[in-house]
Amino acid sequence: MASAGNTAATDVAGVAYSDFGHVLAQRERRFATLLLAPAFLALLATTTFPLLFLIYTSAYRMDLSMPFLNGFVGLENYKVLLSDDRFWHSLVVSLVYTISTVILQVIVGLALALFVMNMKRGQGWFRVIAILPVVLSPAVVGMIWRTFMLAPEFGIIDYLAISAGLGSKNWLGDPFLAMVSVVVIHTWQWTPFAFMVLLASLASLPEDIYEAARIDRASAWQRFRRITLPLLRPAIVMVIIMRTMVALTAFAAIFTVTGGGPGTATEILNLYAYRKSFTELSIGYGSALAVALLIVTVIISAILFAIRRGK
């Protein structure tokens, strides 16, 4: 305040000018705030508030089946969680599911993108067809796979397996095959996303580098390994980050296809939190599980972002 007064005394014209600018800037800021406020408040109400409420709930015992025992328990839910085998099991299932689907999406997506880049005709059609699974709702995808594709004796996949001499398999009834099935379903649905991003990025690579490489007699593999991959790296990392976050929080497809079964073979953390909260009606513990999932997702994303920035 004192320094402001000082400045005002020494340079009157400058002050008048900067005051005017100041007022304008302030008005503009106010106007901007006003414009931003509705969206910001809506966002606060629909994302931040529920999140804080979730954390708050996780510090309570809230069992709809025994309301007389409800009350503040502090970190008790988290203590129970750390010694809960089913939590650790579901965390492992989540990680296996995420890592395998992301790796498959990147590999298959990249292969498809390279293949389509070299297509002389029908590129447009291929892109349209390839994008179809992405626009389907995961719940619908789950139902289709459960009934049309994987049903023993009647499903298309099972028919192919029988025709190939593998015999009828109980795709969703066997713990290992059920896990493979849900990984394949997720990969099938979301690979087109990786494919589209990588294709766009491939199309923007400079042709002259390849020309130079060809003049230097670099083989196709060398060109791919030394030029394409390094240039695609930012796009690949972006795909990995986005797909990891989605895979960690996947729910609908697994819920409709296996419901976490058989037993708990495909029970990802998300599904366990859902069952605890809404089937078993232990809202407090279910919230603690959801917070645990949030922490895991944040840590993994932070690591991935750090890797991206690091190089």
Next chain:
Amino acid sequence: MKSFNKPTRRTFLKTSTAAAALIGFGPGILRHARAQEADLGAYKSAKINWRQAEGETITVAVIPASYFENLISLEPQFKALTGIDVRFEKVPPAQIRQKSVIDLTSKTATYATSATDPMYYSLYAANKWVDQLDAYLNDASLTDKNWFNYEDIFAGWRGANSVDGKLYGMPYDGEVTIQVYRKDLYEAKGLKAADTLEDYMKNAAAVHAPDSRVWGAALRGVAGAGQNMYIYPSLFREFGGEWFKGGKLVVNGPEAEAALAYYVDLMRKYAPNAASNWNWPDIADAFSQGTLGSYIDAHSSASVVNNPQKSKVIGKVAYARWPKGPSGKRVSSIWNWGFPINAALSEKKKKATWLFIQWAASAETQARTAHKFAGPTKRSGANRASVWKDPEYVKLLNGFGDEFVKVSMEALQNDTDVDWRPRVPQWPAIGDTMATAIQSALSGQSSIKAALDDAQKRIEPMMRG
């Protein structure tokens, strides 16, 4: 006359407007007329004032099933009788429990009553979410006891919907589990319907011929409190299991292991591979395609295996009670959809709701939604003995095959066991935990003993509170 032969512009307009109005409002008018016509005398003989809650509107949640559709179609009659508007909301069975619990816990009183799973009354009663119905039953201004004849409703279902001897939900429609088998296949091998679980396994072995696409038997295998945890409790009780030992809920132990071993054995050896993910409609479909020798499930599935458009086994189906277990007991489910009264309602709405419940559960409405129903799908789960003894109802149901009514009736009266499943407020959690354990044993994810011991370990803290 002139206008008849040569319609003027005005009469043409008039008649077409009238015709349009009839098309537009016709169904409403007709329905109203039908309600007026319908004989309400059977209800008016009750010595209560049906119109005491006139003008109220209540919302009732039901599941989309034919037995509720029939009731919904009679709603105009109820309106004509009482002046109460009923709005039905159809919620799939998988969601109706969650929606009801959320409504009750938040006390929004959205649903005056909802079709309720008998296993949920302990939870509802512990939280005082619903009213005890005894007070309504004993209030002479609300209920004509002689006319309503509460004792006529099956005792097993009344017991299932009671907590500590107090009724919380009025049974509307229910079912009983029975053996359904292929007469022709059994006769060809000289078999009789199984009397014991041991015989049932032997029969399954005898008719099992997967190469000619006939599997011996199937039970519900898919995980769920109402799926595999619908079949397993019967086996557990038949093997002599008791849910409570010294006041403590115990789900493992020798009887549990023997019961689950039987279940796993039957499913692995004689059921189609896919049956581990089947619910009852899948089983009934497979049976109606002629690919199953037998199954044990709700008597109501008989309408599926006798569907003339789909079934290939009509006339080849026969029925028998649950086979006896080693304990000598036959244990059927006590499943029924009942109607409780939401405690968060206003007094007047509670009265309206009770009138609706009394109307729906009365012998007259039960008959009008069953054999007296005009539409093609009649009900098979009437809630009271007098309806089951009505010759017309018997005739209707015996169309499903040999001894259907006799077997179902015997099962309803002798095999229903109120302690079929552990009736505690924590049931939603226990049911889900058990369903997961059973499925991990069925799929081979864990051994029978390990699955049950793990379930016990998980259930203990839930009960300790």
